[in-house]
Amino acid sequence: xxQVTQVVLGSAIGTITIGRRIGARKAAVIGGVIAELPDFDFxxxxxxxxxxxxxxxxxxxxxAILALATPVFGEALRFVDRxxxxxxxxxxxxxxxxLATHVLLDGFTVYxxxxxxxxxxxxxxxxxxxxxxxxxxxxxxLAFLVSVFARAPRDGRPLSDRVRRVASVGLILSxxxxxxxxxxxxxxxxxxxxxxxxxxxxYERLTLTPMPFNSLLWRGLAVDGDRYINVYVSIxxxxxxxxxxxxxxxxxxxxxxxxxxxxxKIARFTHGFYALEEADGxxxxxxxxMGLEPVHPFTFLIARRSxxxxxxxxxxxxxxxxxxxxxxxxxxxxxxxxxVRDE
Numbered sequence: 001x002x003q004v005t006q007v008v009l010g011s012a013i014g015t016i017t018i019g020r021r022i023g024a025r026k027a028a029v030i031g032g033v034i035a036e037l038p039d040f041d042f043x044x045x046x047x048x049x050x051x052x053x054x055x056x057x058x059x060x061x062x063x064a065i066l067a068l069a070t071p072v073f074g075e076a077l078r079f080v081d082r083x084x085x086x087x088x089x090x091x092x093x094x095x096x097x098x099l100a101t102h103v104l105l106d107g108f109t110v111y112x113x114x115x116x117x118x119x120x121x122x123x124x125x126x127x128x129x130x131x132x133x134x135x136x137x138x139x140x141x142l143a144f145l146v147s148v149f150a151r152a153p154r155d156g157r158p159l160s161d162r163v164r165r166v167a168s169v170g171l172i173l174s175x176x177x178x179x180x181x182x183x184x185x186x187x188x189x190x191x192x193x194x195x196x197x198x199x200x201x202x203y204e205r206l207t208l209t210p211m212p213f214n215s216l217l218w219r220g221l222a223v224d225g226d227r228y229i230n231v232y233v234s235i236x237x238x239x240x241x242x243x244x245x246x247x248x249x250x251x252x253x254x255x256x257x258x259x260x261x262x263x264x265k266i267a268r269f270t271h272g273f274y275a276l277e278e279a280d281g282x283x284x285x286x287x288x289x290m291g292l293e294p295v296h297p298f299t300f301l302i303a304r305r306s307x308x309x310x311x312x313x314x315x316x317x318x319x320x321x322x323x324x325x326x327x328x329x330x331x332x333x334x335x336x337x338x339x340v341r342d343e
Contacts, residue, residue, distance in 0.1 A: 001105050002132045003036065008140040009105065009174070010035020010098045015147045015167040017094040021083050024163035028147035034073060034098040038066070049317040050262050050300055053287075054269040057113040057123065061103040064117070070096040108178060110209045110289045123269070128181040130210045136177050143170030181215045184235055191233040191242065192220030198241035201229060205272055209289055212327070217334045221288055223272055226251045228288055230343065237337045245343040247293065249275040253283060256310045262302045281305045284318060293343045295320045 014031020015024050022030075041060040046052040059065055074091040078084045084091055106113040112125025129136060146166045189208055196203065203222035211217040211232075220231035230245040253276040257263060263285055266274050270287050277284045283305065287298040299318040303310050332339045 001109060001129075002137075003039065005132070005137045005140070006035050006039070006102050006105070007032035008137065008144040009101055009171075011144045011147060012140050012167040012171045013098045013101060014094060015143070016164055016171065017097065018077075018084065018087075018090060019147070019164050019167070020161070021087060021090070022081050024147045024150070024167075026081075028144055028167075030077070031094070031098055032144075034095055035102050037073070038099060038102050048262070048315040050265055050302075050315040053298060053300075053317070054265050057103075057106055057111065059114075059117065061106060061113040061115065062117040063100060063103065063115050064119075066099040066103065067096065070099065105178075108181070110207070122271075126182065126185075127207060127209055128185045129178065129215065130212055132213060133181075133210075133215065134213060135215070136174050136181075139170040139173040139177075143167040177215075181210065184215045185210070185218070187235040188218035188220070188233050191235070191237060192218070192222075192231045195220070195231050195233065195241040195244060196222060196229070199244050201244060203229065207271070207273060207289065211330050211333075214330070214334065217330055221273060223249070223288075225249075228273075228275060230293065232333060232341060234334050234337060236335060240337065242337070243340055245293070245341070247275070247343070250277055253278060256305070257283070257303055257312065258310060259312045262300070262312075262315050266300070278305065283310065291320070292323070292326050292341075295322060297322070 010031040011028040013035065014027040019027035038060045041056060041058060044055070046055055070092055073095045074088065077091045077095065078088060103113050103115060107115055107124050108126050108129045109131050110125060110127040112123035114121065115124045143166050147163050150163055185208055192208060201222065203224045206220065206222045209219050209221065211219060216236065217232065217234045220233065222229040226249050227246050228249055231242050233242045254260060254263060266285050266287065270289060273288045275286050275288055277286060281304050282301055283303040285300050285302055286296040288296060291297050297320050299320060301313060301316045301318055303312050329339065329341060
């Protein structure tokens with residue numbers, strides 16, 4: 001998820017757990033800082049842009065590694081604030097909860113996270129929430145603002161108790177919404193499967209991703225050999241099957257690559273949801289799971305073709321121009337199944 005969401009989630013954890021001991025404001029700030037620590041893996045050196053891409057949410061997002069790191073940060077917290085000196089279990093519990101909720105939430109996005117490393121090296125993903133979802137973030141953001149800016153009540157009751165209740169409500173509402181995204185995904189999957197079956201479309205693998213900023217409109221992504229299929233469904237759609245949008249994966253380009261190592265990294269990380277493209281002599285690989293045709297944010301240059309041969313290059317991330325006008329189509333498509341996208 002986005003960093004703002006991770007910060008306010010950690011702040012809620014901090015307010016609820018250690019807020020009574022050190023005050024809601026300080027607990028919210030510390031919680032936000034602790035919750036962001038797993039994303040500092042960007043400081044780990046990587047050789048290429050593809051390595052940065054596939055290694056993110058790796059070692060620092062493993063539950064096992066975070067469990068080992070918990071005593072380190074727990075003891076540091078006890079050392080920083082003397083009011084927590086005799087609260088070792090509370091500090092450990094808070095630190096682990098702030099770290100673990102960060103990586104678990106990442107697991108609900110399409111890219112997932114390596115929760116079970118080193119036992120399982122592949123990312124775990126439930127793919128039920130977009131990387132930015134205002135409805136998930138808003139209750140936590142409101143709780144964060146209350147924690148930081150609330151003033152002591154005039155009736156003399158402890159401020160921390162009132163703020164902790166607000167943070168608890170925010171966390172409950174966001175958790176309930178996360179549960180809803182799983183239910184919404186199941187509803188959307190049924191519609192995608194019906195559309196594929198109605199068209200007699202075969203596929204080797206299938207995944208679903210929520211469209212940006214909502215949990216009502218979904219994209220089914222099916223891969224079959226040298227083609228991939230996009231299916232857009234809203235859980236508000238009727239019984240009519242959604243249309244299919246077929247595209248080429250250009251897998252034949254793989255045979256031209258003198259070194260397939262970069263491609264194999266993408267193939268493994270995407271679980272096979274990738275495509276190749278050649279444009280003006282540049283050979284690109286695209287992660288199909290994010291974006292709207294023809295824009296895929298995670299596209300990498302891996303080789304160039306000259307008149308004589310194909311030469312590998314150090315992988316470079318290709319910046320994509322996002323078409324923000326598509327947000328209008330997303331809003332219309334949620335409620336109108338006749339708003340078919342032209343691909």
